[in-house]
Amino acid sequence: MMLIKSTKLNQVNNLVVLHGLCGQPSNFIEFANQKQIISQVNSHLLDWHTQKFNINTQSLYLRDYIKNITNGQICLLGHSLGAKIIMNTLTQHKQQLEDKVKGAIIVDMQPFTQQREGKETKKLGIMKLYLGRVQNLNLADKNEEQVLNEIESVVPSKRIARILLQNYNIEAQQWRVDIDDILHNYDDFLYHDIQGSWQGRVIILAGKRSVIVSRSQFDPYKSIFSQIDLQRDIKFIKKANHWVYNDKPTLFANEVSNFLKEIFDEKHS
Template identity: 25%
Template sequence: MTLFYREYGEPSSGSPLVFLHGLFGSSANWGGIVKSFAETHYCIVPDLRNHGRSFHDDGVGYGAQSGDVIDLLEELDIDKATLVGHSMGGKVAMMVALHLPEMVDRLVVVDMAPRRYQHSFASILTALKKIDLDNLENRNEADNYLANFIDESGVRAYLLQNLVRTSDAWQWRINLEALSNGIAQITGFPVNENRRFNGPTLFIHGNNSDYVDVEGKAAISHFFPNAEVRGIDNAGHWVYADQPQAFINSLSRFLKPH
């Protein structure tokens, strides 16, 4: 099955850019950022499996997810692209680069490192599954319920982008069951220690985030020996949302021919 994807720019313009969203996200998250690059690059922005408008499947591992991206590139007759991945999407991008480096022109990973994390997301998944969709009146009611478990209004708004109203019912666009069952695979990073990607690589992280710590930087150096690691001030995990212009500037500098 093919991933749902959005296209920006013309296929004939520049090296293709593929933007990959994070856990509980969708292609819509990248909208404002992608438009800044569409004049000079052909941009492809998919919904990863079990997210957005893409298909649902029990498999959530990075082998399957990276395979979906490779299949999409092949379907679009793209031999080589620059991958830009945030969080879970960053791990998908890293998997593609480490297993099929010949398909990756440049690699950009946003606030993620090639290692296992202890974040279980159990409280978020439990809270989402407890929302009674059959008796839900409106989105505000769902937000008020989530506020009992999640303090940050921005995180609740991000999660509730996945709640949609059909003709007669509320439903989740994300596959909550598969994500819950496979969360240990999503927080992990199942790559052979001997693999390397030697191409141009940029890791952008928020200086207020703890995802790219000392252990993460060591793992980055191990798998990506030519990587540059760049922190952005006043930004947390959602770097491109917290500081969009600084993010665009960093990505633009990296994409310029050297």
């Protein structure tokens, strides 16, 4: 989780970003430097790498952080699990946050998993399998290339293997995340249904090739975001998969920039 303060819009408007499971802040630092945003990363906050890792606990951390922002209003941007934590935070703590949160950007995540055996559930659940595998690897005294080779030996997806590599500290020879805690709470990530509603502005950005977000069933969003306009506020990015910001960074940055301009425009305040 980190704070990005815009230098293009207004110094009192902030973008708070929550990355997904095993994601890295560096993914969004690169995005924040897109010319469409022209932003500066002010601080990388203490995130869930060192905290108890379940959705309700993370929502409390996010709520308290937002309440302590004294300079202006914010927009929340979350990818995957980060998006689910945002949705949970806004619905569970809306009375404390309604004056602070101007809008939310939900990236490739539904409010809840409709079917435990659905395609999207299996896609999200595969990371649990991979984490269990890499946890048992002997990575001591290995360099980065050797560690990657070990991870790839048990993780067939090269993309996910590299994501997991980013979560291993070569010098310290230890994982940056508490894998035991993640595995213990994994079902909470997948099956935690978002309860309640939020009346603020929202935009849903999903990869057209992703299986996480249905392109035909939008009722889950309508139940959570009471003011959502299904035609205006749900956008599928062509040729993008689950990692939308990485697959199509310019298109993603454009959508985020346009949304920020809209919600922070004085005419709409």
